[in-house]
Amino acid sequence: MGYEAVIGVETHVEVATRSKMFCGCPNGFGAEPNTHICPVCLGLPGALPVPNVRAIEATVSLGLALGAEIAPRSVFHRKNYFYADLPKNYQISQFDLPLCRGGHLDVETETGVRRVGLTRVHLEEDTGKSTHLGESGRIRAAEAVLLDFNRSGVPLMEVVSEPDLRSPEEARAYAAELRALIVALGISEARLEEGQMRFDANVSVRPEGSMALGTKVEIKNMNSLRSLQRALAFEVERQTPLLEAGREVEQETRHWDEAAGVTRAGRSKEESSDYRYFPEPDLVPVTLEAALLERLRSALPELPAARRARYRALGLEPDAARLISEGEGYGDLLDAAVAAGAEARAAALWLSGEVTAHLRRVGMSLASTPLTGAHLAELDALVAAGRLSATAAKEVLAGVLAGEGAPEEVAARRDLIQISDEGVLAAAVAEVLAAHPDELARLRAGEQRLVGFLVGKVMQTTGGKADPRRVSEAIRRAAQ
Amino acid sequence: MPVPIDIAKVARLARLALTSEEMERYGAQLGAILEHAASLQALDIEGVPPTAHPLPMLNALRPDEVEETLDREEVLGQAPDREGPYFRVPPFMEEA
Numbered sequence: 001m002g003y004e005a006v007i008g009v010e011t012h013v014e015v016a017t018r019s020k021m022f023c024g025c026p027n028g029f030g031a032e033p034n035t036h037i038c039p040v041c042l043g044l045p046g047a048l049p050v051p052n053v054r055a056i057e058a059t060v061s062l063g064l065a066l067g068a069e070i071a072p073r074s075v076f077h078r079k080n081y082f083y084a085d086l087p088k089n090y091q092i093s094q095f096d097l098p099l100c101r102g103g104h105l106d107v108e109t110e111t112g113v114r115r116v117g118l119t120r121v122h123l124e125e126d127t128g129k130s131t132h133l134g135e136s137g138r139i140r141a142a143e144a145v146l147l148d149f150n151r152s153g154v155p156l157m158e159v160v161s162e163p164d165l166r167s168p169e170e171a172r173a174y175a176a177e178l179r180a181l182i183v184a185l186g187i188s189e190a191r192l193e194e195g196q197m198r199f200d201a202n203v204s205v206r207p208e209g210s211m212a213l214g215t216k217v218e219i220k221n222m223n224s225l226r227s228l229q230r231a232l233a234f235e236v237e238r239q240t241p242l243l244e245a246g247r248e249v250e251q252e253t254r255h256w257d258e259a260a261g262v263t264r265a266g267r268s269k270e271e272s273s274d275y276r277y278f279p280e281p282d283l284v285p286v287t288l289e290a291a292l293l294e295r296l297r298s299a300l301p302e303l304p305a306a307r308r309a310r311y312r313a314l315g316l317e318p319d320a321a322r323l324i325s326e327g328e329g330y331g332d333l334l335d336a337a338v339a340a341g342a343e344a345r346a347a348a349l350w351l352s353g354e355v356t357a358h359l360r361r362v363g364m365s366l367a368s369t370p371l372t373g374a375h376l377a378e379l380d381a382l383v384a385a386g387r388l389s390a391t392a393a394k395e396v397l398a399g400v401l402a403g404e405g406a407p408e409e410v411a412a413r414r415d416l417i418q419i420s421d422e423g424v425l426a427a428a429v430a431e432v433l434a435a436h437p438d439e440l441a442r443l444r445a446g447e448q449r450l451v452g453f454l455v456g457k458v459m460q461t462t463g464g465k466a467d468p469r470r471v472s473e474a475i476r477r478a479a480q
Numbered sequence: 481m482p483v484p485i486d487i488a489k490v491a492r493l494a495r496l497a498l499t500s501e502e503m504e505r506y507g508a509q510l511g512a513i514l515e516h517a518a519s520l521q522a523l524d525i526e527g528v529p530p531t532a533h534p535l536p537m538l539n540a541l542r543p544d545e546v547e548e549t550l551d552r553e554e555v556l557g558q559a560p561d562r563e564g565p566y567f568r569v570p571p572f573m574e575e576a
Binding site for chain 1: 539
């Protein structure tokens with residue numbers, strides 16, 4: 001009998017606001033430790049939180065993009081637990097009145113598009129960052145803990161999916177699609193390596209075709225799409241033999257150990273009621289006016305799925321359409337190039353090829369290069385007019401990326417422009433034919449391979465600046 | 481009528497180590513508080529919407545603007561222990 005996994009994913013995303021969720025401290029990664037701190041995010045007595053309107057709007061925007069129901073009235077709650085990186089001893093979160101409820105995300109999987117239901121999207125605050133001193137890979141062996149509260153109080157969005165995913169691969173595809181959506185909406189850059197997006201997952205296993213749910217295990221601490229998939233695969237592998245042997249899976253929380261590639265049982269069995277949620281007395285409810293919703297709805301940008309579909313309609317392959325849609329700044333640059341007259345596929349090819357390789361080499365973002373859509377259109381026009389060879393075009397593109405100027409200028413300076421003047425080309429061909437009367441005679445007698453020889457001679461005399469295809473045509477005409 | 485309380489659980493959630501004598505005493509006190517609060521159950525609240533806050537206020541929000549932060553040395557100088565730019569605290573377990 002086969003088994004299938006039933007998976008739900010909880011995604012935490014730091015919202016890219018200028019200031020924190022409940023205070024005016026800067027929200028930014030990489031600052032000196034404990035420099036973004038104030039009485040509110042240190043939990044000092046008497047400090048009062050005030051919610052950041054931009055974080056609320058960002059959360060509502062995501063809800064609108066997901067087709068969620070936006071709460072007409074939403075409330076923040078206190079979630080009580082003791083943990084040194086949570087200086088107030090409670091986290092301000094949301095409980096029964098989250099900003100968004102329901103909605104769905106369509107995810108492309110190997111078996112087609114799967115519609116993944118969403119339970120809710122709510123807003124809370126991030127914790128500080130703790131570093132365990134003297135750890136031997138195990139938190140329990142730490143001698144002391146160092147705390148940096150720069151992250152304490154950073155707005156954190158939590159997106160909870162329904163248990164609609166059926167494999168670790170699908171869970172990963174869901175997380176990737178959600179990430180693309182969040183980036184497209186400008187909610188967060190969602191840089192996984194900086195912890196801006198993190199995953200927990202619920203997973204159970206059941207006999208294929210069964211409608212009943214197995215005992216679910218929660219896994220925490222996945223910080224990349226890859227570790228989400230690996231942790232889930234490990235859990236499915238762990239749970240399946242237990243069921244096959246007729247044993248029970250214990251309901252528990254397990255932690256993903258990235259280095260060891262295993263999940264480990266956690267210690268506590270805290271339940272929702274143990275967090276003693278109650279309405280945050282320092283905050284008043286939030287109501288969302290219809291006019292605000294309308295403004296946010298009309299400000300929604302083109303969503304990733306629509307953008308991919310548009311690029312496919314322009315002739316891009318599915319992979320290229322995804323890369324261009326999701327690469328930072330790629331889509332906008334391609335759109336600008338097409339608007340300036342470039343052929344979409346050619347421009348996409350340069351973006352996914354030379355441009356991507358260049359960015360990787362120099363470690364820069366597309367926005368920090370001088371490349372514009374007009375440049376790509378100009379380059380495309382030069383190639384289409386036969387003035388640049390495909391190889392020379394790549395060299396010109398490298399020059400543009402290096403800041404040498406517009407394509408035409410770079411090509412001229414690097415002496416890469418092909419001979420486009422028919423007269424000049426004809427003269428070069430005539431000259432070579434006159435110098436090789438024997439070869440011309442043999443070609444006329446039917447020795448076709450001599451075309452290549454003669455083209456090579458013309459390329460030599462023109463310093464490689466003739467278009468070989470046109471030279472070849474001219475030679476064939478002359479031989480008739 | 482006394483309201484039963486699992487005082488050992490309440491103490492564990494609050495991370496308090498109570499002696500059995502303290503458990504008995506606090507248990508009785510908390511029970512009395514709950515009993516007092518339970519008198520609210522007698523009220524007829526038919527048609528009264530649930531409230532999250534006693535103030536008739538909504539949407540006390542702030543624009544997304546950066547304000548001044550505290551001086552790190554001043555703050556760390558008041559902490560019981562520090563190490564370089566960090567607060568230093570005793571080791572604690574992962575939440576789970």
